[in-house]
Amino acid sequence: MFKQKKFLGQNFLINDKIIPDIIKVAEIKKDDVVIEIGPGLGILTKALIDAGAKVYAIEKDFELAEMLRKALGKNKNLTIVHQDALFFDLSIFKKYKVVSNLPFNIASPLIRKFLESQNQPELMVVMVQKEVAEKIVAKPGDSERGILTLAVEFYANAEIIMTVSKNSFRPQPQVDAAILKLQPYPHTRYADKVGSKLFFQIVKAGFSAKRRQIRNSLAATLRLEKDKVTDILKKAQIDPSLRAEDLTLKQWFVLCNVLKNYQF
């Protein structure tokens, strides 16, 4: 008997009515290459193969990888990889999609790994905790907007497709889930122009004290005089009394452009 490993975020999907929605949103066509992180018992894996995809299923749990090998291993369109997906090498892939019910506990670093890669997927359709999905799509002015929101918005368009009740999983998690569609833009759109290092340094500084005005959090973290920061914000046409969560992606870019001429 298989015993669930909580530390691996093993909440298996038992409501197979959701599967066709995932396949549809991911627009799976014959011969699509799909990376599935955490295939578990293979409910989604089988549907992906049935839809014609060539699936690379990356499973960290050796016991589950072996169970999946026994159940679906003979299928020539399935490659089972027993590995931690955080360390999975993406360089061999040309064009691929990511379709997964992600282990909730490491959903954010996994999403960031794929989006930040030089070899991004053409599309990601992933199930995550509803709260995480809401953080990712939070618009300016929403208190949920934070570093994760911008880390995704910098690389992709994000959309919540639907929420999924926690009753759809066994064992049942504490919270509901949501299906998230992430459509990456090429790095040339923002990342190569603005520079991800500077962008994240400034975003982190801005969010270092979430409740404070942007002027104060930037001054404290970047060790700049408050008057200087007020000047910088004026040059960027940003009201210094706003909070980090109020800024649009474009405003962060303008701020980066002004700040790159300063020593901090």
Ligand code: SAM
């Ligand atoms: N796809 C299955 C389903 O929908 O029922 C299982 C989803 S379950 C939420 C997450 C799966 O990810 C589990 O099979 C777990 O063992 C696996 N997992 C957890 N951490 C992982 C990691 N770092 N790399 C690869 N797989 C991981």
